[in-house]
Amino acid sequence: MDAREFDAFYAASVGRLTGQLYAMTGDLAEAQDVVQEAFARAWERRSELDLDDAPEAWVRTVAWRLAISRWRRMRTALTFARRQGPPAAVAPPEPDHVLLVEALRRIPEAQRRAVVLHHLCDLSVEQVAAETGRPVGTVKAQLSRGRAALARLLAGTELDTGTNPLPEVRHG
Amino acid sequence: MDDKTELERLLAGLAESGRRNTVPRAAQEVRARGEQRRRRRRAAVASGGALLAVAVAAGGLSLAMAGRGTEPPAHDPAPAASPFEPPTPAPGEEYATELGYVYGAVAQGATVRVTVEQLRMAGQAAVPSGVVHTLTLPRATLVEARRLAGGHPTDVELGDLAGELSDGQRWIFAIDYDGDGRVQSLREAYWLAG
Numbered sequence: 001m002d003a004r005e006f007d008a009f010y011a012a013s014v015g016r017l018t019g020q021l022y023a024m025t026g027d028l029a030e031a032q033d034v035v036q037e038a039f040a041r042a043w044e045r046r047s048e049l050d051l052d053d054a055p056e057a058w059v060r061t062v063a064w065r066l067a068i069s070r071w072r073r074m075r076t077a078l079t080f081a082r083r084q085g086p087p088a089a090v091a092p093p094e095p096d097h098v099l100l101v102e103a104l105r106r107i108p109e110a111q112r113r114a115v116v117l118h119h120l121c122d123l124s125v126e127q128v129a130a131e132t133g134r135p136v137g138t139v140k141a142q143l144s145r146g147r148a149a150l151a152r153l154l155a156g157t158e159l160d161t162g163t164n165p166l167p168e169v170r171h172g
Numbered sequence: 173m174d175d176k177t178e179l180e181r182l183l184a185g186l187a188e189s190g191r192r193n194t195v196p197r198a199a200q201e202v203r204a205r206g207e208q209r210r211r212r213r214r215a216a217v218a219s220g221g222a223l224l225a226v227a228v229a230a231g232g233l234s235l236a237m238a239g240r241g242t243e244p245p246a247h248d249p250a251p252a253a254s255p256f257e258p259p260t261p262a263p264g265e266e267y268a269t270e271l272g273y274v275y276g277a278v279a280q281g282a283t284v285r286v287t288v289e290q291l292r293m294a295g296q297a298a299v300p301s302g303v304v305h306t307l308t309l310p311r312a313t314l315v316e317a318r319r320l321a322g323g324h325p326t327d328v329e330l331g332d333l334a335g336e337l338s339d340g341q342r343w344i345f346a347i348d349y350d351g352d353g354r355v356q357s358l359r360e361a362y363w364l365a366g
Binding site: 003006007010011014015016018019020021022023028031032036037039040041042043044046097100101115116119120147150159 | 177179180182183184185186187188189190191193194196197199200202203205206207209210
């Protein structure tokens with residue numbers, strides 16, 4: 001991957017990945033930081049990355065791991081973006097999204113990731129299993145529990161999905 | 173067609189808001205960060221090997237110049253038009269490193285001309301090898317600075333440091349040359365500073 005290919009890949013996917021990581025982490029500034037750090041690592045390892053071999057999934061996985069590491073305080077060296085100058089201005093979340101972010105934050109990490117990968121990133125259950133390194137059955141259970149938990153947490157709010165069972169969707 | 177579940181609509185709206193409310197860094201900055209990590213990883217792998225290589229290379233130069241004496245000059249050396257040959261990366265390495273004082277910076281349009289007094293390692297200390305040369309580099313040459321940037325590691329462009337580097341020998345850098353002899357970056361050798 002040369003610089004031009006990387007720049008095109010970055011331009012095409014950084015916004016989408018930031019949105020996905022925002023849903024996974026519930027923190028937009030955090031999502032920005034980890035996605036850009038993951039892209040930096042993609043460039044660092046460009047000789048190993050193949051444009052035909054799902055580099056976006058690679059970046060998403062690295063960004064997720066970085067976010068997890070941060071949460072667990074196992075790493076502290078992710079200040080790159082902030083060292084470059086003042087942090088980019090991040091608008092406060094829109095009111096409609098506050099409830100959803102709060103609900104997402106309250107379900108277990110693995111369930112949240114599976115839900116986002118399946119319902120936002122449009123990955124099939126099998127693809128979610130491949131990306132997360134979990135058996136298909138485990139992913140199905142995580143999706144089921146995650147959806148049920150979200151439905152419970154959003155019940156009675158503006159985002160109440162009512163009787164919508166939030167079913168699994170067949171992708172791919 | 174609307175086979176999206178309500179959850180998918182909610183998540184898509186959330187992600188779109190995140191996308192809309194962020195301004196990604198320039199791809200060039202991200203690549204610069206990747207390059208920095210790459211260099212550091214290689215340096216970590218090489219451990220002391222890199223400095224050893226510099227010491228050996230500089231030592232070789234010193235030996236070659238032994239007949240003319242290798243003592244550091246008593247006065248500030250004039251930036252002679254030295255027969256300087258950029259170091260060549262070792263097999264499997266992306267960069268070769270030269271250690272030296274970088275000073276006398278003069279900004280000239282899109283470039284910055286600096287003088288380098290090459291150093292070699294003698295035990296734990298860096299001592300002049302006797303080689304002095306000049307480099308004319310693009311203003312945008314990446315510099316990893318620490319003390320020069322107030323103590324915090326940061327990436328800056330050489331053009332932004334021309335003022336700080338305009339005086340005499342004060343700042344030591346590791347200068348990274350690629351296989352074509354071009355300088356790709358400078359790293360402040362803060363670990364050698366007094």
